[in-house]
Amino acid sequence: MFSGLVVTLVVLGAPVQVPEVTSAETVKQFMGGQVTVVGQLERVPLGKGNSNWAGTGLVLDDDTIIYLSYSAPPPGWEALIGARLRVEGTLRPSLSEHEQSLIAPHLREPGKPTKEARSLAKLMGNRVRISGIAQDAKGGAVLMIDKAPFYLEGLASWPAEVRGKAVAVGGKLVDKQHLPKASGPMEQRGETAFRDAKGMISQGAEATQNVIEAPTWRALKEPK
Numbered sequence: 489m490f491s492g493l494v495v496t497l498v499v500l501g502a503p504v505q506v507p508e509v510t511s512a513e514t515v516k517q518f519m520g521g522q523v524t525v526v527g528q529l530e531r532v533p534l535g536k537g538n539s540n541w542a543g544t545g546l547v548l549d550d551d552t553i554i555y556l557s558y559s560a561p562p563p564g565w566e567a568l569i570g571a572r573l574r575v576e577g578t579l580r581p582s583l584s585e586h587e588q589s590l591i592a593p594h595l596r597e598p599g600k601p602t603k604e605a606r607s608l609a610k611l612m613g614n615r616v617r618i619s620g621i622a623q624d625a626k627g628g629a630v631l632m633i634d635k636a637p638f639y640l641e642g643l644a645s646w647p648a649e650v651r652g653k654a655v656a657v658g659g660k661l662v663d664k665q666h667l668p669k670a671s672g673p674m675e676q677r678g679e680t681a682f683r684d685a686k687g688m689i690s691q692g693a694e695a696t697q698n699v700i701e702a703p704t705w706r707a708l709k710e711p712k
Contacts, residue, residue: 506576512552515579515593524576525554525595526604528617529568530656530708534558534590546575546595549617551658551704555583555594565601570619570654570708573601608633608661608698616700617658619708622646627667631657631700639666640703654708659700666697 507518509525527546532553534543544561545553556562561569577595584596608618620633624645630637640657 509548509554509579511548511550515548515552515554519579519581519593521579522576523579523595524574525579526572526574527554528570528572528619528656529561529565529601530706531561531569532706546573547617547656547658549615549658551617553592554579555590555592556598558583558590562598568601568603570656572604572606572617574604575599575601611661612663614661615659616661617656618661619654619656622650622653622655622705624651627697631655636698638698638700640705641666641699641701643703650707655705656708657700657703657705659703662699662701663696664699666699 506522506524507514509515509518509523510527525546525548527548530545530547531542532545532547532555534541541558543555543558544565545555547553560566575595575598577598580594580596581591583590583594608616618631618633618638620631620638623630623632623637625637625639627639629640629643629646631640632638638657638661640659645651646655
């Protein structure tokens with residue numbers, strides 16, 4: 489009798505596991521329940537008719553948006569725009585039961601956000617959502633993260649209005665040859681640039697590069 493009581497107390501006291509929502513698939517799986525959403529905080533565009541404005545949402549690695557509000561971020565969250573967060577709340581298809589709202593995933597009554605750090609090197613081959621600074625390089629448009637360039641495949645340059653500013657980018661992260669290989673007698677040294685006999689500088693590269701395939705992007709500032 490005593491041992492059975494102990495077992496019952498242990499079971500009752502066991503912590504409830506809150507499922508993580510990280511993709512569109514898990515959104516469908518856990519809709520209607522208490523969840524932890526793991527995504528990047530961004531200002532996201534909204535529109536109805538000829539009106540366009542900015543809301544706030546958590547954007548998952550597959551670009552799925554979980555809406556938090558139809559306006560500015562929750563109080564105290566402004567400095568977290570562009571950060572990857574873990575936020576617990578209730579996943580619902582609308583913002584409120586009492587107002588007309590977008591039919592899409594929403595996180596109601598969000599808890600305190602927690603920043604989540606992760607190693608991009610361990611995510612090679614996966615689809616990711618990351619943020620950095622938009623810059624142009626000789627090999628095309630790049631996303632600069634901690635002084636490291638991530639090339640956006642198929643994008644030769646950034647639009648002038650976002651160049652040098654913070655942007656969010658989604659796509660498949662791969663490590664592959666993106667820049668043209670170097671050629672010439674110094675190629676065996678693995679150098680990425682050198683002067684030939686005429687003093688010309690090679691712009692080739694021997695190493696592979698961080699590349700984001702099939703990229704999508706959004707400025708982190710409030711859309712106009």
